[in-house]
Amino acid sequence: MTTSLVSGGAGFLGSHLCERLLSEGHRVICADNLDTGTLENIEHIRSENFEFLQHDVTEHLELDGTVDYVFHLASPASPIDYLRLPLHTLKVGSYGTHNMLGLAKKHRARFLLASTSEVYGDPQVHPQSETYWGHVNPIGPRGVYDEAKRYAEALTMAYHRQQGVDTHIVRIFNTYGPRMRPHDGRAVPTFMRQALESKPITVFGDGSQTRSFCYVSDLIEGFLRLVNSDMHEPVNIGNPGEFTILELAEAVIRLTGSSSEIVHEALPQDDPQVRQPDITLARELLDWEPEVELEEGLTRTLSYGGLVPTS
Ligand code: NAD
Ligand code: UDP
Numbered sequence: 001m002t003t004s005l006v007s008g009g010a011g012f013l014g015s016h017l018c019e020r021l022l023s024e025g026h027r028v029i030c031a032d033n034l035d036t037g038t039l040e041n042i043e044h045i046r047s048e049n050f051e052f053l054q055h056d057v058t059e060h061l062e063l064d065g066t067v068d069y070v071f072h073l074a075s076p077a078s079p080i081d082y083l084r085l086p087l088h089t090l091k092v093g094s095y096g097t098h099n100m101l102g103l104a105k106k107h108r109a110r111f112l113l114a115s116t117s118e119v120y121g122d123p124q125v126h127p128q129s130e131t132y133w134g135h136v137n138p139i140g141p142r143g144v145y146d147e148a149k150r151y152a153e154a155l156t157m158a159y160h161r162q163q164g165v166d167t168h169i170v171r172i173f174n175t176y177g178p179r180m181r182p183h184d185g186r187a188v189p190t191f192m193r194q195a196l197e198s199k200p201i202t203v204f205g206d207g208s209q210t211r212s213f214c215y216v217s218d219l220i221e222g223f224l225r226l227v228n229s230d231m232h233e234p235v236n237i238g239n240p241g242e243f244t245i246l247e248l249a250e251a252v253i254r255l256t257g258s259s260s261e262i263v264h265e266a267l268p269q270d271d272p273q274v275r276q277p278d279i280t281l282a283r284e285l286l287d288w289e290p291e292v293e294l295e296e297g298l299t300r301t302l303s304y305g306g307l308v309p310t311s
Contacts, residue, residue: 001049003027003066005109007057007100008073010037012180013114013172013216017071019045020220029063031055032074035088036081041179057096058088067107069227072100073114075149079142079268080185086144093148094155101159101167110166112227113156115234117173118146122272127242129278130171130234140270153234160232168226173238173277176297177216178304188213188298191249192307195258205267207246212276214239215297218290225286238277239290248294255298 004021008014009030014037018028027049030042033056042052055061057074075092076082082089097113104111120128121136136146153169160167176188183193194201214237222237243251249262282288292300301307 001025001027002068003029004069004071005029005031005063005067005103006071006073007031007096008037008075008114010034010039010041010052011073011077012041012177013175013219014073015041015045015179016177016216016220017073017223018042018050020224022047022049029053031057031061033057035085036076036078036181036184057099058091060099061103063103063107067103067109070100070104070107070109070111071114071223071227072097072112075114076145078184078186082145083141089144090148093152097152097155101155101165104167105159105163105165110227111156111168112223113152113167113169115153115169115171116149117171117236117238117275117277118142119150119153119171120275121146122270123274126274127240127276127278128236130236130281137270142270157232167232168229169234170223170226171234171236172219173214173236173275174211175214175216175219175238177301179306180301182307182309187211187245187248188301189307191252192256192302193309195252195256195260196308198259200263201249201253201260202265203245203249203262204265204271206264207249207262208244209267209271210242210244210274210276211248212238212240212242213248213294213297214290215292215300218292222282222286222288225288229286231285235281235285236277236279237282237288238279240277240279241294242276243294251295251298255295255302
């Protein structure tokens, strides 16, 4: 039986990945310190093929037996989380990635790093292809996340080049779907919670900044195609459909039938003005492209529920 380790498996993306791997007959070990993930996220997949380890990946991890895949997703991901946990974010990108790469090397496992479109920073090239080196402010507040991921990419490439580890790097563009926390601070769950509670929708700045939103099932399909490919350099996985944040807020209001008004709040420092993946590489190498468009994905997320806190 194929065994996969998923670090950060109790988080939003990790729980969907664990679910997909179990459905394909893998044995799954989920290592998570529950900083931003929850046991509720994995309650429905508890079974004899699923093991949860409460573990901080900045600490060494030994596993007995065979490990075929290491999916390294552990890291704070939402701006409010990494701004609250700046040193931890740097440590999980460095020590955490080092530990997971060491584990993959020991077990001769395929390794996937969950990197991010944030490696492109506030981009001066649009859309962003993998050849763009980015425009990141290393000492700004977002630097703790962006630079941790850039370092994690460098470490991963070094393990591949020097140690021969079968590594893969996915640059994830804004992904959304069921099980995002209502208070996780990212635009999609925040706007949905606010709309469902008839509270003002907080658009930062004038809302003209853009993002390209990918539905979670599309992303997970991209993960699996990439980790099983021969591609060792980073690959963008995201939906090229680009929207302003104001358009996103309006779509959420329309789909929820909410009476909420849009209010404008200060734009956070270094908030990227534009973001859109060039997915030529994913199309050509992995025969991958997204299938779920924004309205459909938002509707699925809303119908799943859980966006209004119960307490
Ligand atoms: P999330 O916050 O829901 O999940 C992160 C998980 O990692 C949580 O379960 C958390 O408890 C765990 N974690 C954090 N530090 C840990 C540590 N030291 N040891 C063990 N577990 C730890 O966020 P997510 O959106 O699911 O993000 C998952 C990964 O994907 C992250 O690496 C993130 O940087 C990356 N990513 C996500 C997006 C997105 O749009 N969702 C975009 C780009 C990159
Ligand atoms: N945003 C917003 N209101 C919110 C949360 C986010 O206007 O309540 C904006 C944020 O400034 C950014 C965009 O929405 O321009 C996407 O933010 P998110 O945190 O979802 O992702 P990231 O900035 O990491 O792309």
